[in-house]
Amino acid sequence: MTSQPKAPLTSRDRRRNRAVAVTGLVTVWVLLWGTFSWANVISGLVVAAVLLVVFPLPPVTFAGRIRPVPLLRFLVRFLRDLVVASVQVAWLAVRPGEPHSAIIAVRLRVNTDLNLTLTAEALSLVPGSLIVEADRRTGTLYVHVIGIRGLDEVERFRHGVRELEARIVAAVGSAEERDRIRHDEAEPSGSAELEGAPT
Amino acid sequence: MTPDEILDTVAGICLVAGALLCVAAGIALVRFPDVLSRMHAAAKPQVLGLLLVLLGCALRLRTGVDITTLVLVGLFQLATAPVAAHMVGRTAYPHDDIRRDLLITDELAGHIDRIRADRAGEPEETSPVRTA
Incomplete structure (x- = not known):
């Protein structure tokens, strides 16, 4: 990098x-x-x-520490999402008609390898999403979403991904990373902008 | 009902539910229109289906040695299924077989060349095994 x-x-x-x-x-x-x-x-x-x-492991910078309560909250929500996602895809499979989908870019607020990896992993298992590409330079995940019907659902989904990221950072992030999320939630900086230089 | 019977009943429910989810994943693999949609089927209902089958087995077997192995199978499945789905998805994009008429929006199309160029510039970052 x-x-x-x-x-x-x-x-x-x-x-x-x-x-x-x-x-x-x-x-x-x-x-x-x-x-x-x-x-x-x-x-x-x-x-x-x-x-x-x-086989020496590549260095992972783990700046934060593990907080049990947010971690538990993340895990419970993750299990719920996994069930919802599975039932949803199962329903799409047996329902008549072809499902629509979309490829959405989501710029994460905390651009570290660990956060990118955890968010991508969790995201692949929860409602209708699959990582197609990850851009490490800008910390952007490109997500394929299935069973989507309109552009308003695209925005809702983008918001959902950032909430997922916030839960992960709350569970394992450092104080500085938590501050960045909190600051960003206080004054949203427009999640759709993607062309900007990497922070 | 004795506790054993209750456990067996719950185990049976888990096994059947898990099997149904795996069937749904199989149907989705056949029916979904393109590679990316099919990877959803491989990544989600199949994982939960397997977890439920493992849970059912654990409740039925009730011995420490077996349960630890089942836990490992579940953990590795959770860790590897998204990676496998991602690798297939990444290879499949961009490709003619992807049904663009079914895509509501494609925000990757404008960035894909830059991202791939970035990655080509740092080959050591993508190699799976790094030597010290």
């Missing part, structure tokens, strides 16, 4: 990233074996260490 100056990771950040990666890998290893025993944990640690040495 050339256009976006990224603060170099301090050795403390890097240690934390490695600790998170090792914890995740060991958890998966223990779940695969299915029983919690010291032998599993220790062999998991060995496997995780080898993996991290052989």
Whole structure:
């Protein structure tokens, strides 16, 4: 990423990233074996260490911290959306006629790899949307939406994506990122403008 | 009803509902007009269908070893299905097979060349495995 100056990771950040990666890998290893025993944990640690040495992970800047209550709110809403989306697509499948769709650009307010990835992942699973393309330079997601009928629904959907982003940032974002969302919601800067220079 | 019977009933409901969603996903794959619409079918009802089937299995099996494996299957499905759908969608766009007459608006058309050019300029960012 050339256009976006990224603060170099301090050795403390890097240690934390490695600790998170090792914890995740060991958890998966223990779940695969299915029983919690010291032998599993220790062999998991060995496997995780080898993996991290052989396949070093690309650096992810995780500036925020995890907040349990907004995270729970995000998860509950996510599950609800997943059910609604599935029923909606299932209904479109059996209903007569061909479904209309649209490709919509949504400029996210927080342009970090983590936020872009999480929003795109969540978005692909919730009502009628699928990521076609992501523009990292401007932090824009291009979303294919199915079952849409008119331009007013396009705007409603764009608004929905930005709400989803706000929920994700509230759950895992940094204080500075939360401020940016709050500031933006106080005085909306016109979500449709896309031609502007990357911030 | 004993607790076991209740669990079995709930498991049965989950299994049937999950199977129905998977059927709907299959129908959608056949009926939807273009690649992008079809990826919706692969990404959503199918994922929830699988999760429900896994939940049904977990309620029926009720042993720790099996449940941890089911949890892993579910987690990896949630993590990978959107990525797979995105990769197919990205490859499919722009293409003649996409039904433009069914698109209400296409806000990507004007930007696609610039985005692809940007990406071509930084090839190391797109390679899946990075060497240190």
